[in-house]
Amino acid sequence: MNERFNKGMETMRQYVSEEELQQMVSNDALAHIAPDLRKLIVEYAYGDIYSRGELDAKERALVVISTVVTQGAAPQTKTHIKRGLYAGLTEAQIVEAILQLAPYIGFPRVQNALTLASEVFAAQQQNV
Amino acid sequence: MNERFNKGMETMRQYVSEEELQQMVSNDALAHIAPDLRKLIVEYAYGDIYSRGELDAKERALVVISTVVTQGAAPQTKTHIKRGLYAGLTEAQIVEAILQLAPYIGFPRVQNALTLASEVFAAQQQNV
Amino acid sequence: MNERFNKGMETMRQYVSEEELQQMVSNDALAHIAPDLRKLIVEYAYGDIYSRGELDAKERALVVISTVVTQGAAPQTKTHIKRGLYAGLTEAQIVEAILQLAPYIGFPRVQNALTLASEVFAAQQQNV
Amino acid sequence: MNERFNKGMETMRQYVSEEELQQMVSNDALAHIAPDLRKLIVEYAYGDIYSRGELDAKERALVVISTVVTQGAAPQTKTHIKRGLYAGLTEAQIVEAILQLAPYIGFPRVQNALTLASEVFAAQQQNV
């Protein structure tokens, strides 16, 4: 592919394992209806944005977890908690970031996010 | 006041100057209709939540900026950008956190937040 | 007009003074681009919905204030606080309803709503 | 525990049965990752906020149902409809409050909330 795609793939390696990365690209559930979506995410989100300076991978993961929890986006909350762990955040730091949102977004979205976090943590444990 | 209030005030000192803190408590614009609100924010948000461990003041500021930008909460975006700077984040880090939100919340809220950030940065410059 | 419109106007009299009601209908700022909007609101919102049973005017006003505050809809927050007062809610009850939202929507929207409430309360005082 | 926790538990008794209350505290699904969350909810939401005056338990339940329906928070919509019934609201009043939101939040969230309400009502029937 092109330079931005390669830069995006390189950046994603800070957030997902090589195995997952290959699977994500080769086995895209939406490829039959939106064949460009995966490419757009890799190039734009990871190639253009995540790859920038000033913040490290753990800080970017905190920012992204905060926004998907605030939006109540369930599948993405699980995805980005997983990526945050891979980038080096501890489970305790992720829980703490979600609790820090409580005075700003209220308990409902915080509770739902912590339920999703506990599912991700349990699944990780099983993989060990 | 009580222990939680004192702990909240102590924690707030990581995010606002002593002068601003005194002004906030003594000169509360909502005191005549909701006299308990300021106390609830100091005790609960700062005393119970911000004072917890695992994340430092700069990380908590990043999380809070991300959530208020995601919500499109204009006055709070300005407040928490100011508090983030006081806690030690650089202007470049704050801009970067807001840009990191673009693939997740879209350009409208990112643009509006960067406009507010530029106003905060300009006002800080004048105070120097 | 028709029966639903008349029922809507009748129902609105529980929330706005006769003077305001006449002004609203005769002096509609959006009439030149959307001449049917006012009619749709009177017929559907007030004629079909507000006029139903089971809840009284004060309870409906509490429900509506809660939803516009949750949405962060500023002009409507002011409008429905005014209508709630006219329907018989006290200032203290309205403040209390907004505070009750804090654990569910967080402080930003609560603070912004209380600021708008204090503006409405001040304007009412001047009219006395 | 402390005074605020006890006040919160006392206030919760207006919204949940003793049995449910004990279960909620002793059997907290999120206790292993966020052991303080339940305590924060009891102390802050119920001890500090719900326990205040000016509005009674039924009015507070109406306000809370309105906000969680507006946010589209599914698990909390079910929870607070159940608590509203326990506090003395009738099924018809809860349905009516949700319908009152239609002109303000549109049909999608109203339909989804009524579907959840019908599930809660059916489950209650079976418990009789």
Place this chain on the structure above:
Amino acid sequence: MNERFNKGMETMRQYVSEEELQQMVSNDALAHIAPDLRKLIVEYAYGDIYSRGELDAKERALVVISTVVTQGAAPQTKTHIKRGLYAGLTEAQIVEAILQLAPYIGFPRVQNALTLASEVFAAQQQNV
């Protein structure tokens, strides 16, 4: 029923098959708790609004798909993708409208909507 209901039913025929339309009215899952909801939707949404001029059925379907995807309303996203197809939009046009939202609402809601779209498209295929 009345004139608005008939006009609403007539308008709905541009978006749903006769079979589905009859089923929707005769077999309303919410009829036991909110017997007026279906009537309100037919009369107000379809009789008053969809039936207006200036935009054709396909354009209105694009507008409605855009708003329910932006709101993250899952059941309604499926419903209105189905109605858009019935009104004459192609699968490719619907996918394209959802992708056009990406720079404005971010990838999470776009991905979730495309997943729902692929489910609707697959179900349609089976019906052929």
Place this chain on the structure above:
Amino acid sequence: MNERFNKGMETMRQYVSEEELQQMVSNDALAHIAPDLRKLIVEYAYGDIYSRGELDAKERALVVISTVVTQGAAPQTKTHIKRGLYAGLTEAQIVEAILQLAPYIGFPRVQNALTLASEVFAAQQQNV
């Protein structure tokens, strides 16, 4: 600049006049804090997304107006109404698209959007 930027600029010419386009690029209010933002919007939003097939400029403008109105994004609502007019939508079509949202997002955001639309229409008239 690069190919995507050029493609983005070319696509934008369907939505803004040459004069406005030059002003937007040469006179970017956020350039001092986020010098890459304008470039990201041109390349990604216009170069990658708006330039795709299946929908024409007027249809894309309808989709974008619907999403920014749904989000309650005020400055962007004005911007994209202006761009929609430039792309060939009539004032009546834009008003109609906003009214079509009423059963899905409620009156508050519809009213606020129509107020912004009337400001854009009035400003256009003066430029004639």
